[in-house]
Amino acid sequence: MDFRLTDEQNMMIGAARAVGDRFGLEYWRKQDAAKAFPQAYWKAVCDAGLCGAALPVSHGGSGLGMLDLALAVEHLAATGGGSTVGQLFMINPIFGGVSISRFGSEAMRAELLPKIIAGDINCCMALTEPDAGTNTLELKTSATSDGDGWRLNGRKIWITGVESAAKMLVIARTKKLAEASSRTDGLTMFMIDVKREGLSHTPIDKLGTCTLDSSSVFFDNVRIEPHELVGTLHQGWRELLDVLNTERIVTTAGLVGTGELALKLAVQYANDRKVFGDRAIGSYQGLQFPLAQCHAEIEAARLLNYKAATNFDMGLPFGSEANAAKLLAAQAVASVTERAMQTMGGMGYAKEFHVERLWRDCRLFRFAPVSEEMILNYIANHDLRMPRSY
CATH class of the missing domain: 2.40.110.10 (Butyryl-CoA Dehydrogenase, subunit A, domain 2)
Structure with a gap:
């Protein structure tokens, strides 16, 4: 078991970070206020080759794996987009790309995959x-x-x-x-x-x-x-499950990136903010410990998602890992965005400090694309072999 990333994966992370940094937090604040689809951002993602990371080379993709795609999503989310980035990948390279590449006709693949990968159409x-x-x-x-x-x-x-x-x-x-x-x-x-x-x-x-x-x-x-x-x-039905379980992987990657971003914003604020003298509020354990706990939980979700993606790439069962990773990530990010806002006090409630958007966006993923309760049902039935309750 080797947790080191390849040179190619590090290059992909660099490309994702470069795209994300080019747009940044202010771009997302404005798009959120306008309720506008991030068209320029998504085109840049596609132009960097990130949309097609796990789609076939024969139709314009990179032919890499789901782990590579998860890495791209995670780092795009961490540079400003937050959990919405996971949704962008969900609707396009997953709902469109995975369903067509795995189950579409050759004519459908030839017609639609290049357009999806290039960002010419959305799904x-x-x-x-x-x-x-x-x-x-x-x-x-x-x-x-x-x-x-x-x-x-x-x-x-x-x-x-x-x-x-x-x-x-x-x-x-x-x-x-x-x-x-x-x-x-x-x-x-x-x-x-x-x-x-x-x-x-x-x-x-x-x-x-x-x-x-x-x-x-x-x-x-x-x-x-x-x-x-x-x-x-x-x-x-069985074909749909392949689509839905890969959906979990990109959703979790977006959440992990969101958690990383919220922690970064909270730590920066805590280390800069001084009250009651010259000591930064980040020096107090009352702020440190909850953020440290959040960091540990985000890392756990990240690694379990990597396992799910790796299992998919190896042709092994991955549904249990994908669902459990999504459960942990959604709960961890709910905690970290809440704790980041608390760390910032009143400024955490201000749109100019960005965490409130991350908090609003990530709340969806406690019950979508599958609820916590249904994931726990799945774990109880499939992994623990307990009787079905519904």
Whole structure:
């Protein structure tokens, strides 16, 4: 077991840091205030080759691994973007890139992967539904046969990045539950155009992650063409899990980078701020110990995420590690952003000191893309072999 990074990985980290530093915290503060997609930033990420790090060389990627991608996300987040960076990678090289590269047709890969990798188009994924939520197997959005294609009807909610996306990965039921051989039978993935007759969406006003819109999406007899099928008709559940578990890895990487950034801002403030004489407030253990605890927790999440990514790259099971890393990272970053604000006192509440944005944004990841409670269910059922409670 070797924890040393390769020269190539260190070069990737350097490239990520260079892009992140070029934009910096003020860029993100302004984008957040404007609720604007970070288009210039994402194009710079793609131009640096970071979007395609884990995607195939044959279609413009670097052909590296998920660990390399996690390193890039982590360091981009740590230079200013925070946990939103994980979402940018989630919607594009994961929802778009991984689903297409692993399960799309060769024609789909040739058409879409170069555009995703170059940042010419963005993607999103429509999975969550108002009446299903985490219980994906109960989703009701249906794709019924229509000649050589399908007609899509239903509703999705909390879909990230629809407004800026050209393509949408949709998960629909292509068999009624009553006709399916199991609850997993009859789920199918499709990659469709966002701008299509019968597809509409409305924004959801929300607390944080304001640079990426969240929407309710409606499908009213939307035509799906035969070539838009991703993976295996009716058997998309296991294929979807590959997409969702890699989603966990980039989410965790974004959170780890956020924790690193929040600690850096808190320590800088504590070491500069002097009250009650000439001693910096950072010299008091009442401030030191909570920040040190946060550092230890962030490091634990980082290493477990590296294991998940490495297992993926080696073709080993990685779901348990990916989910547990996400659980630890979300909890640790909630603590560190809260503690950073407390360290800064009133200035932690001011937008000019940036931590409040990190705090608002990271709160989402206690319950998304999968809630703490469902991760704990997964660990209890799959890792501890305890009986299912739901």
